[in-house]
Amino acid sequence: MSNAHESVAERTTPAAIWAGFAMMCTGMFMAILDVQVVATSLPTIQSALDIEPDQMSWVQTAYLIAEVIAIPLTGALTRVLSMRWLFVLALTVFTMASIGCAASSSFSMLICSRVVQGFSGGTLIPSVFTAVFVLFPVRHQGIATTLAGVLAVLAPTVGPIVGGWITETYSWHWLFLINVLPGMVAVLFAAMLLPRDHMRLKELLWLDLVSLSLMAASLAALEIALKEAPQDGWSSRLILSLLTLSFTCAVVFVVRTLRASRPVVDLRNFADRNFTIGCILSFVxxxxxxxxxxxxxxxxxxxxxxxxxxxxxxxxxxxxxxxxxxxxxxxxxxxxxxxxxxxxxxxxxxxxxxxxxxxxxxxxxxxxxxxxxxxxxxxxxxxxxxxxxxxxxxxxxxxxxxxxxxxxxxxxxxxxxxxxxxxxxxxxxxxxxxxxxxxxxxxxxxxxxxxxxxxxxxxxxxxxxxxxxxxxxxxxxxxxxxxxxxxxxxxxxxxxxxxxxxxxxxxxxxxxxxxxxxxxx
Known part of the structure; x- marks a missing residue:
């Protein structure tokens, strides 16, 4: 696969690669920004859709659960669709889901759209950092990583001012509609500019659905437990049950994945000491x-x-x-x-x-x-x-x-x-x-x-x-x-x-x- 990526990159001009990468960074920025701008305007959305106060936080939680499940799947999806088509498909779905959020007339419709939005947006962030090390020679990787990193940490910083300005100037629908135009532009140019690689749809036949379900259940249970624990107490029956479910599913997933010839997520990367230390630092x-x-x-x-x-x-x-x-x-x-x-x-x-x-x-x-x-x-x-x-x-x-x-x-x-x-x-x-x-x-x-x-x-x-x-x-x-x-x-x-x-x-x-x-x- 590495040789395929190298030959593909060689057939693409450097200017096109940088322009395509800029489109990927745009999509990633939108996905991260979306979380923050919505957070600033939850009371407005609650009032508009007549949502119960204790249910309002699910507008964010639904997105975050779907996102955290999608992130580790990016590697498998990249192998199936190729980096180019994964990004194009994910950003297209994210943009359409944003329209669905803006058009929501009920709580359930909004939550469904947020789940789709979160899952598609979750693949955009790791795709960008994958592109840094696949598309660029080592002398340019620092610049590419910095560009992606600046946008990744800048989005949460400017999110409150963007969300506050939109809420006070326009309606809450524009919190989602601001994704549409840049999303369409990024999809169009990324499809033309990113290096072309073949899709490998046959890889879907080897997809371990059991491992996928275990990973999704573990991460979803953990996210819900973390959301409810401060109010309910870490020792409450609900939180302990969710944490037990998350831990059990995680252990079975790890054992099954380490034995698989084609794992959903390759945990063997943790055998590299620097990668493990990098992940600890990323966590902190x-x-x-x-x-x-x-x-x-x-x-x-x-x-x-x-x-x-x-x-x-x-x-x-x-x-x-x-x-x-x-x-x-x-x-x-x-x-x-x-x-x-x-x-x-x-x-x-x-x-x-x-x-x-x-x-x-x-x-x-x-x-x-x-x-x-x-x-x-x-x-x-x-x-x-x-x-x-x-x-x-x-x-x-x-x-x-x-x-x-x-x-x-x-x-x-x-x-x-x-x-x-x-x-x-x-x-x-x-x-x-x-x-x-x-x-x-x-x-x-x-x-x-x-x-x-x-x-x-x-x-x-x-x-x-x-x-x-x-x-x-x-x-x-x-x-x-x-x-x-x-x-x-x-x-x-x-x-x-x-x-x-x-x-x-x-x-x-x-x-x-x-x-x-x-x-x-």
């Missing part, structure tokens, strides 16, 4: 990326009372810093070892996460600016070198499966990270509220300053005591302050996990990538 990066994009809107909406558009404007600092850092990351990646850059990137990223754990209820744009800048400086170094570390030593025939697993780890990290964050917020906020109330009743000036009570009013109370009526008036301030403390603990948690990830970097092999690829050629 997912916790930090998804966690930070989740925590900032929660803080800005529930503590600072900003709307979606204002939140998007504040969060632009990270995305703009990433864009400015990208050329530097490309230049350094060509000159400095992946291990050194990875360690530096995760170290700086952890510092940026840790700085956000110092927020107060009064923190706003100015206080959030520098932590965002620090994280923006680090993100490309947390993405580009680990991607090279994980996929750069593999043959083109291995890359499609490996890319799916690599990207799956990032998404799973994000899902688990958000579940842990929600758990911290749900469990710790009431505890902090009780502690703050006790400190205020004891006359603690520092607590009053943190909560935001005017000191002259606080000091005028005899012995600093607050009567019940005043406590009722200040309840909102105390609850917001308690939420801030819980959010700060969540920031500190993901910062600590990022530091722990550094421990595996020294175990990566220090091989000369250029020499390796010259030997492969």
């Amino acid at each position: 990066l997912g916790i930090g990326l998804f966690g930070s994009v989740y925590l900032m809107p929660v803080f800005l909406a529930f503590v600072r009372d900003h709307n979606a558009l204002e939140i998007g404007v504040i969060m632009l600092a990270t995305g703009l810093t990433q864009l400015l850092t990208a050329p530097i990351a490309v230049a350094l990646e060509q000159r400095i070892g992946a291990r050194v850059l990875t360690a530096a990137g995760f170290c700086v990223f952890a510092i940026g996460l840790g700085l956000s754990s110092l927020q107060t209820p009064q923190t706003d744009y100015e206080g959030m600016f520098w932590p965002q800048i620090v994280r923006g400086l680090a993100i490309m170094f947390c993405l580009l070198p680990p991607t090279r570390l994980a996929l750069g030593r593999l043959s083109p025939a291995q890359v499609a499966d490996a890319s799916g697993l690599f990207n799956l780890m990032r998404n799973l990290g994000g899902a688990i990270g958000i579940a842990l964050i929600d758990t911290v917020i749900y469990l710790r906020s009431p505890i902090h509220a009780d502690a703050l109330t006790a400190r205020l009743q004891a006359g603690d000036v520092l607590a009053a300053t943190f909560v935001g009570i005017p000191l002259d009013q606080f000091a005028s109370r005899p012995a600093g005591q607050l009567d019940p009526d005043t406590q009722a008036l200040l309840q909102s301030l105390v609850e917001k302050a308690a939420l801030v403390q819980a959010i700060n603990e969540a920031w500190a948690m993901i910062a600590a996990l990022t530091v722990v990830a550094l421990l595996c970097v020294p175990f990566a092999k220090t091989c000369e990538i250029r020499a390796y690829w010259r030997r492969k050629a």
Whole structure:
């Protein structure tokens, strides 16, 4: 298969390859952006379709479950359809599903369209990273990876401002209709420009449907458990049952897959030490990326009372810093070892996460600016070198499966990270509220300053005591302050996990990538 890809790439002009790859990046950007723009406007969609409040989160969950199932299947689908036709078909279905979402007149219709949208969109991300190592020579792979990486992490950053602007300017239908025109253009040009390869439909005869079902059941049960665990409790019967189902299906899937001659997902890639370490780093990066994009809107909406558009404007600092850092990351990646850059990137990223754990209820744009800048400086170094570390030593025939697993780890990290964050917020906020109330009743000036009570009013109370009526008036301030403390603990948690990830970097092999690829050629 590698020789076929190499000969196909040789028959395509470099300009056409870059243009086709740009179309693939466009499709990937749309798929990632779609999640965030919809998240900002869930209340609007809920009101328009008269959806029960406790059912509203399924608009996002249905997409994410379908996406996480599709991601590891990208390798098998690439072998069957070829990289070119998989992308064209997936983006076509994604665009049509977007139209279906916009045309939905009921909750069930919207959910069905979101499932189709999520499954088709899930194949676009790993397809792009597969293309980096299949289409380009090693000297261009850093630039291609950076282009894909910038768009992959920029989409969640600009998502809130795009979603907020659309919701306030147009109707919620345009949250989905914005995918149509770029989707049609990308499909048309990708079909013409991407290297042509033969489809292998006979591979479908060897598709292990049992393994496929086990993988789908395991991932779906895990996603649902992670979604419900913060509210229901990790020890509830429902969560334990879902986690048990997920683990059992996963074990049977792994055993069956390792024995298969033509596995649905080639888990033997984990035998490569660098790939395994790269996946660990991708998992932890997912916790930090998804966690930070989740925590900032929660803080800005529930503590600072900003709307979606204002939140998007504040969060632009990270995305703009990433864009400015990208050329530097490309230049350094060509000159400095992946291990050194990875360690530096995760170290700086952890510092940026840790700085956000110092927020107060009064923190706003100015206080959030520098932590965002620090994280923006680090993100490309947390993405580009680990991607090279994980996929750069593999043959083109291995890359499609490996890319799916690599990207799956990032998404799973994000899902688990958000579940842990929600758990911290749900469990710790009431505890902090009780502690703050006790400190205020004891006359603690520092607590009053943190909560935001005017000191002259606080000091005028005899012995600093607050009567019940005043406590009722200040309840909102105390609850917001308690939420801030819980959010700060969540920031500190993901910062600590990022530091722990550094421990595996020294175990990566220090091989000369250029020499390796010259030997492969």
